[in-house]
Amino acid sequence: MKRTPSIPLPPIENPEQQMRSELQRLAEQQNRLFAQLQAGEDHFKQLARSVWRVQEDERRRLARELHDGIGQHLTALRHRLQGMEQDQAECQDHRLQQSLSLCETAIEEVRALSRLLRPQILDDLGLEAALQWLARHSAEDSGCSIQVDVGRLDQELDGDLKTLLFRVVQEALANALKHAHADNVVVRISQRGSSLQLLIVDDGAGCDVEAALARSSQSESTGLASMRERVRLFGGQLALASQPGEGLQLRVRLPLVSETESR
Ligand SMILES: Nc1ncnc2c1ncn2[C@@H]1O[C@H](COP(=O)(O)OP(=O)(O)OP(=O)(O)O)[C@@H](O)[C@H]1O
Ligand SMILES: [Mg+2]
Numbered sequence: 001m002k003r004t005p006s007i008p009l010p011p012i013e014n015p016e017q018q019m020r021s022e023l024q025r026l027a028e029q030q031n032r033l034f035a036q037l038q039a040g041e042d043h044f045k046q047l048a049r050s051v052w053r054v055q056e057d058e059r060r061r062l063a064r065e066l067h068d069g070i071g072q073h074l075t076a077l078r079h080r081l082q083g084m085e086q087d088q089a090e091c092q093d094h095r096l097q098q099s100l101s102l103c104e105t106a107i108e109e110v111r112a113l114s115r116l117l118r119p120q121i122l123d124d125l126g127l128e129a130a131l132q133w134l135a136r137h138s139a140e141d142s143g144c145s146i147q148v149d150v151g152r153l154d155q156e157l158d159g160d161l162k163t164l165l166f167r168v169v170q171e172a173l174a175n176a177l178k179h180a181h182a183d184n185v186v187v188r189i190s191q192r193g194s195s196l197q198l199l200i201v202d203d204g205a206g207c208d209v210e211a212a213l214a215r216s217s218q219s220e221s222t223g224l225a226s227m228r229e230r231v232r233l234f235g236g237q238l239a240l241a242s243q244p245g246e247g248l249q250l251r252v253r254l255p256l257v258s259e260t261e262s263r
Pocket of ligand 1: 175176179205212222224247
């Protein structure tokens with residue numbers, strides 16, 4: 001009789017062993033899920049703290065503007081008006097002119113502050129008009145040439161997404177003018193399949209990106225870090241590329257969502 005060659009078989013576990021290894025597998029799976037949950041919660045807390053920090057910074061900036069700008073003008077105005085009571089008639093006209101000029105300055109500063117907080121044009125005429133307006137204003141003040149190019153988009157952008165894009169461009173332009181002293185900036189928004197791409201390129205002084213991001217995350221400044229966190233909140237990504245002396249490129253990719261999906 002021919003003998004069949006013996007094939008090594010896996011050891012047969014008894015039911016108790018099987019149960020034990022199944023329990024161990026389940027325990028490991030539970031630990032993994034728990035760790036993922038914990039990481040998600042930590043990330044969420046970190047984001048919430050960043051949003052809070054950004055809000056506080058904005059409040060601080062607003063408080064400073066109100067105190068140093070409009071508050072000072074109103075104090076000076078009160079002083080002039082109080083002085084008028086004791087003035088001779090010929091001095092009164094001069095004081096009146098000074099007071100009117102202080103009022104004009106204060107009104108102009110209130111307008112500028114209100115535009116900074118929420119430009120009406122974004123709600124009334126939409127993103128492209130608001131970006132063109134922002135570019136015109138920034139260019140007027142700095143002499144820099146700023147080109148805005150918004151490509152054809154398949155759908156109307158969600159309101160929050162428009163605000164986010166506006167804020168990112170606002171901060172990037174402020175940086176390009178303040179730090180880089182750029183002569184030219186190009187802002188381009190285009191659709192790539194189901195995502196939106198924002199590209200901002202300046203020809204200014206450039207910087208060491210790692211060092212700039214590190215500064216921005218350590219609360220010395222908040223612009224770049226808050227931009228990046230806001231973009232993350234919308235499920236997007238922000239990338240920076242720069243070399244000292246070679247300008248800076250900021251690229252944002254965001255998933256497109258319709259107004260109804262975002263609610
Ligand atoms: N376009 C740019 N060109 C060159 N350097 C830049 C540019 N944008 C940012 N930086 C560098 O990155 C650093 C961090 O920028 P960030 O916007 O976070 O802060 P900030 O502009 O200094 O302050 P804040 O925005 O909070 O008022 C800046 O100090 C600057 O050195
Ligand atoms: Mg900044």
